[in-house]
Amino acid sequence: MCKVIIYGAGSIGNHLAHVFRHKGWDVLMCDIAPEALRRTRENIYPSRYGSWDSSIRLSTPDMLPKEDFEVAVIGTPPDTHMDLATQVLENRPPKVLLIEKPLCTPSFDGVQKIVDLQKATGTFVGVAYNHTLTENSRGAARVLAQNTIGEPITISARFREHWGGIFDAHPWLTGPKDTYLGFFERGGGASGEHSHAINIWQHFAHLVGAGRIVEVSATMDIVDDGIVKYDRICLVSVKTETGLVGDIAQDVVTEPAQKAVRIQGTKGFLEWFVNFNKDHDAMRYWDGTHEVKEEMIQKTRPDDFKGEADHIEDILNGGNRLGSPISLERGLDTMMVIIAAHTSHRHRRPVRINYSQGYGPDSIQIL
Numbered sequence: 001m002c003k004v005i006i007y008g009a010g011s012i013g014n015h016l017a018h019v020f021r022h023k024g025w026d027v028l029m030c031d032i033a034p035e036a037l038r039r040t041r042e043n044i045y046p047s048r049y050g051s052w053d054s055s056i057r058l059s060t061p062d063m064l065p066k067e068d069f070e071v072a073v074i075g076t077p078p079d080t081h082m083d084l085a086t087q088v089l090e091n092r093p094p095k096v097l098l099i100e101k102p103l104c105t106p107s108f109d110g111v112q113k114i115v116d117l118q119k120a121t122g123t124f125v126g127v128a129y130n131h132t133l134t135e136n137s138r139g140a141a142r143v144l145a146q147n148t149i150g151e152p153i154t155i156s157a158r159f160r161e162h163w164g165g166i167f168d169a170h171p172w173l174t175g176p177k178d179t180y181l182g183f184f185e186r187g188g189g190a191s192g193e194h195s196h197a198i199n200i201w202q203h204f205a206h207l208v209g210a211g212r213i214v215e216v217s218a219t220m221d222i223v224d225d226g227i228v229k230y231d232r233i234c235l236v237s238v239k240t241e242t243g244l245v246g247d248i249a250q251d252v253v254t255e256p257a258q259k260a261v262r263i264q265g266t267k268g269f270l271e272w273f274v275n276f277n278k279d280h281d282a283m284r285y286w287d288g289t290h291e292v293k294e295e296m297i298q299k300t301r302p303d304d305f306k307g308e309a310d311h312i313e314d315i316l317n318g319g320n321r322l323g324s325p326i327s328l329e330r331g332l333d334t335m336m337v338i339i340a341a342h343t344s345h346r347h348r349r350p351v352r353i354n355y356s357q358g359y360g361p362d363s364i365q366i367l
Contacts, residue, residue, distance in 0.1 A: 001026050002316065003067070007084055008075035009036040011169045012100055014044045016073055019305040021053050023313065028057040030064060039172070068092055070316060074099045077180040078187025082110030089117040096312050098126045101199070102192040103331040105185060106339045108360040111332070118328060124315050126324065127331025129199040131274060133307030135297045136281040137203070140272050144207050148287045149265030152208045155246035159197035161257035182228035184342065189230030191338050194250040199334045200261055201238070201248050203325050211241030212333055217350040218341035236341050332359050340364050
């Protein structure tokens with residue numbers, strides 16, 4: 001039986017605990033706060049999934065058993081990711097380490113250490129952009145592989161969602177000031193929390209052979225009241241290595257939410273939707289001649305994480321790691337666009353990402 005340790009007993013920790021238990025895996029959840037573990041057992045997990053699963057072990061860090069785990073998940077705030085990942089990889093490295101998005105803070109502190117440790121340990125390090133592995137994404141990949149829409153001309157992605165849902169899922173928080181969400185330097189704000197849009201844009205750009213994003217121009221609406229400082233709206237124009245241009249929109253104010261991608265091709269188009277309605281994701285595509293095809297994909301909230309869990313299981317069973325849509329490299333590429341967007345907004349200039357200089361703010365060049 002695969003053994004999993006999940007650091008962080010918040011919303012994401014509970015989602016992943018449930019999907020791993022659905023596979024029959026042994027799950028241990030660890031949190032520094034005993035109150036968080038109590039909430040998991042008595043409120044979060046049973047309210048979502050019907051009842052508490054008593055096979056899930058709960059522990060604070062000082063009481064962790066000395067045992068090895070095949071999978072480790074870091075579901076804590078972004079400004080703790082690198083330190084915790086370093087501890088995991090230096091002490092008892094698992095076969096797979098999954099780090100919740102965004103990977104790190106815009107400072108990139110500690111990132112090179114994780115890159116080096118991944119190479120030294122052989123651990124597969126992933127970044128939890130789970131929407132790249134859902135059924136609608138797999139379906140979209142098939143449509144693109146068949147050249148249904150022709151050559152891509154542009155991609156537009158948006159994850160625009162009022163973050164009230166986040167606070168509803170964490171009722172012990174009174175607002176963004178109580179968490180990293182209200183501080184972009186800690187990995188919060190629209191650019192970090194809804195960076196699924198940047199990542200899924202990059203995912204589809206890879207699928208159509210457009211390469212990485214190398215140019216970024218961004219405008220943000222920054223909230224700075226002396227307590228919090230975060231971008232509530234992040235609008236980004238991008239260009240890839242092959243010259244493909246497009247746009248990305250992320251915010252924490254839109255209600256009802258909009259989570260979608262449109263790829264316009266020379267023959268037709270592909271549209272991809274998360275939560276097209278309350279019970280479905282969806283795809284719509286057109287080859288330029290026949291009727292527009294629409295595929296509705298029935299799903300529940302746990303299904304958002306099923307593809308991610310299946311992917312991890314495949315890697316554990318020897319599946320190909322190369323080109324994984326949740327690889328550390330893909331997560332780092334997303335972080336580079338996040339820091340490039342902040343740099344562009346701050347200087348009111350477009351910027352270029354020079355990947356040959358490595359990962360971090362020093363690789364962002366003002367144009």
